[in-house]
Each structure stands twice: as structure tokens, then as C-alpha cells.
Amino acid sequence: MKKLASTAIVVSLLSLIGMAASVAQPMMGPGWGGGPGMMGRGGPGMMWQGRGYCGGGAGTMAAWRLERIERLVRLTPEQRPAxxxxxxxxxAASDNAGTACAAEFPxxxxxRLEFMEKRMAAMLTNMSEVRTAFQSFxxxxxxxxxxxxxQSWPGRGWRYN
Known part of the structure; x- marks a missing residue:
């Protein structure tokens, strides 16, 4: 029984080390992939091939989502301030996204792991602020x-609403 537990721990640790190493690999080089997004015309497919958060795509995605919300909801004057x-x-979250992005990839x-940790922390802070504003709205x-x-969020046909 002890040998099985020891083997399981070793396998788990080796798997974790392997995952960390794969995450720390450099991003795809220039020229990789198809057009501006898997869904065409810079759509939201596959996080815009890595350009979404640090490549200026966050603002485009935010504007796209806000336009869709406004169209779906048909705001009343009372709802407009929220x-x-x-x-x-x-x-603000879109503007702040660039502060977590390195001018040159590590x-x-x-x-790279430190860079990703800082970027994730910034994303979490931004998401928390957006979530609070969204809840008020x-x-x-x-x-x-x-x-x-x-019914418009992912998993419910959001691309077609």
C-alpha cells in the first residue's frame, strides 16, 4: 500500500512539473495560424490567437460585448446610468490590461511564469471590478x-443571438 501511495505521489509531482514546463514555453511566433481569429474578422475565437489580453483585443471585445448587451436589453432611461x-x-479594465503586459516577452x-502570474493577477482584479459594475447593472x-x-452568454448560442 505504501509503494502505491509513493508511486502516486511521484507520478503526480512529475505531471505537475511537466505541466509547468509546458506552460512556460514561448508563445507562437509570427505568422502562426490563420487569419485574425478562428471565427474570422477578429472574432472571439481562441482568444484571438493570444492577442486578446495583451494585444489590444480587450477593448475590441469589451465594445463588442457592450453593444450586444445594449441591443439585447433595450435599455430604459432609468437603466442607462448603471x-x-x-x-x-x-x-478601465481594457486600459489596465496593458499594464500587465511586457514590452518584450520574457x-x-x-x-515567463512570473509574467503569467502578474498578468493573471491583473486579469483577476479587472474582472472583479467589471463583475461588481455588471451586478449593479x-x-x-x-x-x-x-x-x-x-440566455446570451456562452453555452446558450451566444454567437447567434
Whole structure:
């Protein structure tokens, strides 16, 4: 039984080390992949092939999502201030995205892991601020509007709504 437990621990540790090494590999070089996105015309496919957060795509994605929300919900004048606060939070998150991005991609594996950790922390902070603003906006919606929003998110045919 001890041998089985020891083997399981060793296999788990080796797997973890292997995953960390693969995550620390450099991103795809220039010229890799198809057009501007798997869904064409810079669509949201595959995180825009790595350009989404650090490549300036965050602002485009935020504008796209806000336009869709506005079209789906058909805002009332009373809901407009909360929606504008959401727009401001999403714009601030988009602007802040660049602060977590290196001017030059780190060359060593430890530097890449540190870079990814900082980028993830910035993404988490930005998401928390956007989520708070979105919750305030969502609370102003009628039940019918909430259903429209809820059914438009990924997993419910969001590309076609």
C-alpha cells in the first residue's frame, strides 16, 4: 500500500512539473495560424490567437460585448446610468490590461511564469471590478431583460443571438 501511495505521489509531482514546463514555453511566433481569429474578422475565437489580453483585443471585445448587451436589453432611461458605469468599468479594465503586459516577452521559463502570474493577477482584479459594475447593472433589469442576458452568454448560442 505504501509503494502505491509513493508511486502516486511521484507520478503526480512529475505531471505537475511537466505541466509547468509546458506552460512556460514561448508563445507562437509570427505568422502562426490563420487569419485574425478562428471565427474570422477578429472574432472571439481562441482568444484571438493570444492577442486578446495583451494585444489590444480587450477593448475590441469589451465594445463588442457592450453593444450586444445594449441591443439585447433595450435599455430604459432609468437603466442607462448603471449601464454607463459598466461601460466605464469595462473601458478601465481594457486600459489596465496593458499594464500587465511586457514590452518584450520574457525569455527564460521562470521569467515567463512570473509574467503569467502578474498578468493573471491583473486579469483577476479587472474582472472583479467589471463583475461588481455588471451586478449593479443587472440588478436594474426586469426579469424579462435578465432572461435575455442570461440566455446570451456562452453555452446558450451566444454567437447567434
Amino acid at each position: 449601464f454607463e458605469k459598466l461601460r466605464t468599468a469595462m473601458q 525569455r527564460t521559463a521562470p521569467e 443587472y440588478d436594474t433589469l426586469t426579469n424579462e431583460q435578465k432572461v435575455r442576458i442570461d
